Amino acid sequence: MPELPEVETTVRLIRPALVGRTIQGEEVRWARTLGGMRRAAFRKAVVGARISAVRRRAKHILLDLERDGVDAGALAVHLRMTGRLYVDPSREPLDPYVRVALALDRGRTLSFLDVRKFGRFVYTPDPEGFLAHLGPEPLGTEFTAQVLWESLRARRRMIKPLLLDQTFLAGLGNIYVDESLHRVRVHPQRRAETLTRAQVTALHAAIQEVLLAAIERQGSSFDKFYRTPEGQPGSYQHEFRVYGKAGQPCPVCGAPIRRFVVGQRGTHACLRCQRPPRAR
């Protein structure tokens, strides 16, 4: 499932083809992808606008729009489980799973493909307000080990659901949380406030290292869904130590990796490296 590294890869690869382009038309094949906006309103908001910038915030892809050089809101794209965003060289997107497509100048098409329809392609007049609920960027300068320490100490939740909470920290998903926690030998069900200072410092470093390494590999493709905008799979899945490896030996200690459910999420951990907390 696309998380921060996959979204960052998407942004980097589509940016050159999009910045400066003008939206000439729209095609909406699945109305709910617009997130509740009426199609006519969507058309009015985007057609004729120029894409001034392409950026990422957490797992959101933002296409900033302007008209006559004046800010005109943004498109906020969320890939969720199976979304893909890419620029079609042709005028007509042929893939049956394309849910929204925008006709651009120079004869190109921006296509949003999404098999399971969980993704969103929404217009917002106020992108900063739209994103205001999000916590810090894991790779941003404001996210320091000290900030993480103080934030964790103030909470009384299991560490994994907390790291998945986008209002707490914005950009991690199931894969990179499991991988980060294994690297620092912390069980996913440990209470956030019980982590030691050393563990929090290590966790902060592990999160950044895992994300940066995954970006370098253009993300992870463990199933048929995630591909870069150029159609290539990422390769960070080859670096997984626990995710999707139930029954296989832990690369650190050799004990079998376990799969269990935490907060309705499939979770992978080595119970020898990551000691379960005492039942409470």
Place this chain on the structure above:
DNA sequence: AGCTACTCCTGGTAGC
């Protein structure tokens, strides 16, 4: 505040 359950969706797969 934090927990669980539920919803949205479909392709893939297990079971028969």
Place this chain on the structure above:
DNA sequence: TGCTACCAGGAGTAGC
């Protein structure tokens, strides 16, 4: 072979 039942899973929401 062909059918049905069930599952995964980000994020939002409701209820406790």
